[in-house]
Amino acid sequence: MSDALLPGQFADLETFAQEWCLATETERYAKRLDSSIGELQAFYDAFFPRIEEALAYCDQYPLDALPEDVLNLMYLLYSLVAVSYSVEAWHQGRIPDTGASAITCVVEPVP
């Protein structure tokens, strides 16, 4: 019996999975805004070097039949997308000069 969220070969990312396996864009974006740039950078630095390995792992399965741990890995990849702009472009969580503005994702593809 294991509480692991991710497939075994990604066990070293479990601490990030606990925080970042979020099913909706709204949750992921809120998490990004609630995190410090240090936290975003740490997640990015740990996961970005593994991105090709993660994509290849997920690609063993059809999109409409992902086992739960693979689905979690997908959510972690979506979160990596969400934080990538903060790390690669803005060097802060929020997009500069955007104050309280928001564009809310109401409908998105599942998974």
Add this chain to the structure above:
Amino acid sequence: MARWPKPPEGSWTEHFKLSTAPVPHEDSISPEFYELEAEAVFKRAWLNVGRVDQLPRNGSYFTKEIEVAKTSVVIVRDMGGEVRAFYNICRHRGNKLVWNDFPKEETSGVCRQFTCKYHGWRYSLDGALTYVQQEGEFFDFDKDDYGLVPVHCDVWEGFIFINLAQEPEQSLTEFLGPMILGFEGYPFDKMTERWFYRSEIKSNWKLFSDNTAEFYHAPVLHAGQMPPAFAAPNREAGFEAPYYQIDGPHRLAATGGIRPWEMPEGMFKPMEKALQASLWGPWEPYDIGEVPAGVNPGGLERWGNQSYQLWPNMVILFWSQGFYFVYNYWPTSYNTMKYEATLYFPPARSPRDRVAHEMIAMAYKEYGIQDVNTCEASQQMLEARIVSEFPFNDQEILPRHLHMLCVDAVNDYKLEKGLVNQ
């Protein structure tokens, strides 16, 4: 230094016979103008309210709150499969017919009939009143006199349009005209992966429309989206559109198809490289088959997007890599609006493909939020009434055209209603 040839007249603005003078912006800050614009523009034009994908079955419906017309409309696929629209009002005591929890919130679902929450009157999905609670208590009463009030509704290429006029001045296809009809046959029906976004913006709807109708701002406002190696020369060069077109009240701007991924390392972000996708879409285009020549009426050899601005408040934005966005702008007061954006992709074929879509959608949002906040800043200062005009340049021809059309529509309306002294 022009990178793209201008028309023989020397500018796009003069080519389309528009004035080159600065444009007053009172139309974006005046409550009085807004009230007239509601009548002259929004209660007369065909308005896109969604796509048939949102009505997948007979009995599927959704409601649309149209604040600028102070009304609500329910759009439904009736039991015969026909798409219809009705004012969202019960004929008995005027209660809103279809809503859940909060009367002002939009809703959707599937039903066999509409039942009013108040006294239980029922309507079939073609609008007929079919049941009245204690009908015998009413006087000289005929149910046939109390069907739902229809709204003109038509569907083109899967896009649902309504018209709030008693009698529309034009049919939908007359209204759309040759330029828009030119992309009939685009594989809209293949793009079933849908992302839908909403934002409430504290600016006049035209200011936000102006933002998406010109790309002159992009190398400046959005410079930080790209690595410095790309952003710096891009800003230095500025933006020029290779092609503009105006057809009746509708407008088109094309972009020139810069492809950072064909450039050296350092011109794109690491995540874009890893996923082979960015705002421009997937680096390898989707196979969507032949698209109608009308998507690219300028016959450009390469292009990034073709941004069609449909009068008054809709954008269809085609991307060369084989997907499209729709924007709808809904005024809610003279200085507030609702912005809706829908991204349509061919369904992701694999997990890798799906993650790439996430990247494209995220890029859309990163750019969009910058646009939203900037328009709020503009509205605030325009309302200070320190200055009264915009000097629009040739790359801002489409905003110029929109303001001109709105002012003309309001002036014509005032003449028609005797609201001005001749």
